[in-house]
């Protein structure tokens with residue numbers, strides 16, 4: 001059988017062929033191995049595999065499965081990591097990476113602008129098990145410096161924050177974290193694996209919710225932890241395989257197909273997002289258009305150095321507050337009101353009343369999540385239809 005599993009090919013080739021394993025029938029498309037278990041040729045073979053499973057040998061789907069392994073290899077090729085562990089959701093990946101490596105007495109520094117469930121793990125769960133957590137403004141390098149200590153074991157942040165699209169400088173934060181020996185764990189969802197060079201820039205571990213751009217078509221929950229073979233197989237795998245957060249083979253198959261097109265999709269979505277940001281900038285109904293690709297974005301220079309693009313997400317701040325935001329959302333015809341992101345369908349979210357509803361208003365104010373803020377995940381529709389939809393909804397104010 002021809003072997004396309006080479007890491008010397010270019011990105012789009014890796015995304016179509018990387019990690020593919022074929023059965024004796026030589027199927028063209030990746031097979032979905034819907035099996036929890038694997039049968040052994042003999043009792044001695046079972047004993048040997050339990051003693052030490054080989055590179056492509058499986059025991060039980062919670063530990064690994066051929067379709068899941070194909071997904072892990074393909075996303076690891078895209079990110080340029082030695083290995084990866086696929087998880088049932090993005091949150092299983094965040095929780096798994098942190099809990100697998102931390103123990104009572106450890107200290108963690110994290111950026112304050114976090115996805116709600118990530119904040120719950122850091123503020124509620126980890127302290128319950130004796131891990132001390134310090135939250136900082138992720139864009140303030142002096143704040144990182146002041147919070148890091150000799151007992152800091154991990155640093156955690158979203159490289160582009162939700163929903164205010166602050167960009168955190170991976171290189172600068174990693175250099176400071178490594179000076180105290182901390183492991184840098186980056187939740188890279190908004191940056192997307194297409195633009196990420198996080199490992200080259202200093203991150204030790206990169207996490208994706210595959211639910212977002214990797215699926216990109218709103219079908220499944222999934223996640224992945226990427227890092228060195230040592231970290232993935234010695235630290236992450238034992239924790240994940242015994243605690244049940246592994247990815248299902250069906251999910252892995254959907255996500256393998258998502259990876260085949262992710263480069264095309266994310267680049268097209270980014271081009272549309274950039275065009276919409278330019279069209280909306282300066283609109284009289286808007287107090288602000290937030291897009292890392294615009295030169296007036298506070299971390300525009302960091303975004304360009306780190307990602308080379310502004311990404312697929314865009315936020316607009318309505319001068320008229322909640323009332324104006326709701327009127328615009330209700331007037332949209334193409335863009336759907338929902339809370340997912342990275343999807344082929346464009347989605348608008350009002351964070352203050354949905355995804356960030358439970359955050360106290362004072363904290364929302366600190367995070368810059370005002371009542372007029374609308375987050376837009378730009379999809380694959382025609383840019384003119386999206387522009388007409390947004391400008392039409394704004395003109396009704």
Ligand SMILES: *Cc1c(COP(=O)(O)O)cnc(C)c1O
Pocket residue numbers: 089090091092094115117118158162187189190209210211212221222223
């Ligand atoms: C969605 C998301 C998660 C959680 O992913 P799920 O797949 O929904 O569990 C974590 N971090 C960020 C930044 C996200 O956007």
